[in-house]
Amino acid sequence: MSQSTHFTIGRLADAAGVGIDTVRFYERRGLLPTPKRTTSGYRLYNADSISRIRFVRRAKGLGFTLDEIQNLLKLQDNAGPKAEVKAITKLKLEQIAAKISDLTRMRSALESLSAECSGKGSISGCPIIEAMTGTDGEQQ
Numbered sequence: 239m240s241q242s243t244h245f246t247i248g249r250l251a252d253a254a255g256v257g258i259d260t261v262r263f264y265e266r267r268g269l270l271p272t273p274k275r276t277t278s279g280y281r282l283y284n285a286d287s288i289s290r291i292r293f294v295r296r297a298k299g300l301g302f303t304l305d306e307i308q309n310l311l312k313l314q315d316n317a318g319p320k321a322e323v324k325a326i327t328k329l330k331l332e333q334i335a336a337k338i339s340d341l342t343r344m345r346s347a348l349e350s351l352s353a354e355c356s357g358k359g360s361i362s363g364c365p366i367i368e369a370m371t372g373t374d375g376e377q378q
Contacts, residue, residue, distance in 0.1 A: 244274070244283065244284060245287070246280055247261050247281050247283070250283045250287055250288065250291075253288050254287075254288045254291035254292060254295075255295070264294060269290070269304065269311060270283070270291070273287070290311070293307075293314075294307055294311075297310060300330070301330060301333075301334060302330060306326060309322075310323065310326060351366045352366070354366075
């Protein structure tokens with residue numbers, strides 16, 4: 239695609255694999271530069287917008303928030319230091335490790351509760367329900 243190629247919002251959305259509302263949202267959030275407009279008011283995006291949307295989608299897939307993605311894009315746009323990109327990534331890795339730890343703890347607790355529950359009879363005395371209502375004798 240040549241840099242002089244321009245896309246309407248629909249063509250851009252199709253090319254980037256997102257919906258039109260997503261393009262508008264990214265534009266409002268400042269993740270996409272404000273596009274040129276035709277005399278009739280249609281947005282005209284350049285080919286770089288496709289790459290930018292794909293960048294946002296990949297970064298979201300790696301767990302980055304839109305604010306973090308906006309910071310990464312600013313660093314990219316301004317040829318910022320790699321050290322900042324690495325620091326943002328290291329912080330994300332720490333957050334992911336904490337989530338994994340929390341999820342592992344939750345899984346273990348639920349596995350134990352599930353093993354304690356016969357799954358038969360009345361809900362009365364169900365260890366799963368008792369654990370959530372705090373009537374199992376355990377302090378919160």
